[in-house]
Amino acid sequence: MCGIVGVAGGIGERLGSALKKCLERLEYRGYDSAGVAVTGAGGIIVRKGRGKIHEVEARFNFTALDGLSGIGHTRWATHGKPSDENAHPHVDCTGEVAVAHNGIIANYRELKEQLTARGHRFISDTDTEVIAHLFEDYVKAGLPALVALRETIRRLKGSYAIALLYSREPDRVFFARNVSPLVVGVGEGFNFLASDIPAFLGYTNRVITLHDGEYGYITPSSVYVEKNGEPVNVEGRVRVVNWSPEAASREGYPHFMLKEIHEQPKALRETWAGLDMGYVSKLSRIIAEARRVFITASGTSYHAGLVLDHLLAGLAGLDTHVFNSSEYRKYLRLVREGDLLVAVSQSGETIDTLMAARVFRERGARVLAVSNVVDSTIPRESDYQLYTSAGPEISVAATKTFTAQLMILTALAANAALYNGGIGKETYSLIMSELEQAPDLVNATMINVEARVRHIADKVKVKASAYYLSRGIGLPIAMEGALKMKEVAYVHAEAYPAGESKHGPIALVDQGFPVIFTVTDDDYLDPLEGNAMEMAARGAYTIGILPSKHYARLGKVFTEVIQTPDASPYLLTIIQSIPLQLLAYYTAVLRGYDPDKPRNLAKTVTVE
Structure with a gap:
């Protein structure tokens, strides 16, 4: 749940300053500690510490750093308490490798014991540090950096999004992804990596979403991706997001949460305008004809799922089961071909919901994903997708994405109920007319x-x-x-x-x-x-x-x-x-x- 960022190339300002700005836009992903690393003629320089970004900056002045490439990290602690030593980036024994990581390395204890036995010295209590030392071993053995990265991630079990600097190739930022989100921002004379799109919106809105198992590197002029040792052509994946940099800033509000509460009329209006009612009607038939409908989500999205459950059972008379994503194992013996799982996740990356969707698909169920982020992992791995158009949501507490989810799920349920005769055309028309009026009524409520x-x-x-x-x-x-x-x-x-x-x-x-x-x-x-x-x-x-x-x-x-x-x-x-x-x-x-x-x-x- 940490935030990582990487940049290669000249962007018209010091790398340290750019990294800080990007990290501030990712601070909603964690704020126990923060740090940056940059490469240049003098090797790798790392500055990091416990605290929020502005606190760490005040202590270490990392905005003054510059170089050919850099990485940054803002942490939500999992392995190891918040401390200066546990802050990312982490380095190897030689100081030639620096790593920022989001996720959990499940087998890190085993790897740490093996590395320690070979003489590696560990400074932190984190699972991340094993990545730097594994990479160090492979390059010492003579492997090229990209091959060393491939061999490193083959040893890892768990989830990760990795940004890695290697001082002998200072114009590159290496990366790897498995489960944890990672996107590329494509610029002119520079390229970015980040956990989420808002990080680099002030610099580019051209995005490539990386897939599980992919790794590679960015340079100022190129993006190179491999999977299982084979190059991957990602040119066709470049898309332009319509989020403005201002959408990811407070714009005069004291907090993002208040701004996003007040953005709900716009979020609802754009979500409604973006709905393809022909596609919604198709999905409603699939729902109505399913043997059984399961609904899963976590946190706020789970409450939206409960509303869908109420509507599908109450209006359409369907056999529905709603559950917290982390409890998906309870239902595995019930899943059969002909079942449908509706997976709701504002980010499209929620790990529990992703695991539930994967397991249900393996057992023959079809999956419909509802998300706010196009091409995120859960929609990409699902059979069907519905997207809200709420724009970037920065505050940790979800507000506008929740009401946008309610709009889409209510429309879906109303269509399913109309299809199977649970409601008549008059009730259906009332519901759909009210949903169309929702932006104005929400504004009046505010x-x-x-x-x-x-x-x-x-x-x-x-x-x-x-x-x-x-x-x-x-x-x-x-x-x-x-x-x-x-x-x-x-x-x-x-x-x-x-x-x-x-x-x-x-x-x-x-x-x-x-x-x-x-x-x-x-x-x-x-x-x-x-x-x-x-x-x-x-x-x-x-x-x-x-x-x-x-x-x-x-x-x-x-x-x-x-x-x-x-x-x-x-x-x-x-x-x-x-x-x-x-x-x-x-x-x-x-x-x-x-x-x-x-x-x-x-x-x-x-x-x-």
Whole structure:
């Protein structure tokens, strides 16, 4: 879940400065430590340390470095605690090799023992350092650098994206990829490597996505790729991304999270415009005719998957099973030919979801991927692909990608239900018309509720815990609200079906305990009203998020009310996500936390 970057060639500024800028755009992938290495006439220079990028820069001034090529790394610790010694890049015994790595080398202990027995000296506790020493052994044995890299990665088990400098070939940055993401940025007189596209958007928007098992090098004028010792022609893979550099900057907002919350009308509008309804209709038939539909995802995407599960079962009457990706082994004995797996991942690189998709395909299921990143690994390895058009999302906490996922998945479910007769044309037309109006309704929601939400956040900021309750299709949205509050504000928040609150959780409720209700389904008004009154009777600070049409009935039931535009439950999933996102954001800020960089978290989980 770390971020790596590499650059070869002249880019009109010092390499150290460029590497720092790129790393700052990757800091959402980890911020325990950071470092850079550059090659030049004096060999390899490495500067690194524990802390966020600006802190490490203040100590070591790596922006002053220059050279022919360079690599950088921002770390999310897996093997070895955050420390100066464990920061990347790592070097070999001679100082002629420097390596930055994202992923996990599963057999590093075995390799480290073998290398230590041959006299290699290890400085860090990381798994990454074995890569530098293996490469050192092979070049000492007389192998050319590229062959040494090939032999090195043959020894590795696990996941990796590697950027490597070798001082005897100073104009090259070597690379290798297996499972962990790695892309090439193609420039004029320079080329980049990075874990994610936003890293180099300020320099080029021409991209090559590398595939598993590929390795090679970049120079200022070329990109060379091999797999299993055979050259790979990647010219046909070059694509131009339409993300602007400004899209990956804060543009005056205090945090990326707030910027991305406010970008949701645009993200939804572009996602809707980008949908090929003929293709959606085709996919809906495949879903409706599947023997069984499995849905898998992690984190925020899992909550979007729960909404899809609710819609496919409730509207289309399909046999569906939704599960967290990391628990895919539970379902392996159930999978047969004729089954379909819907794999949802905003990055398209989430390791648990990727593993689930691979195993399900091996057992005969077809896979439909829903992602925000074209040509990322999960869509590339799937039978069918649907893409959101939310643009780059930098904040660790997903916001605009979540609502864009809800839009696509709701459209997919509505089409499947129409196809198999679960709903008629009138209901179908209502759902699709509302989805088309979603950008405007989300924008109106933002304008109408933000000040109110900030007022409520000022009260929630002093609370240690909170409950998020709902029923029906609103429950996944309540779960997402609780996750956001935990992620960025560090408030212990739990979501439950409102009816389950009486079976244990209500025991914790006392004076001032925050309980947030999302009200979506008209069928659940009576029991939700009762649940809210039960909480109020115990002194809870109750907050109701509800469409305006229910205010006359429920307005006085809650301590605080956040009114949203009137809509069907299918659109309220999107609309009611907005105040929940804002509540988490403002609570975090008022508690003095940086919501873009929540502790212990990274944007894309690429290790199991």
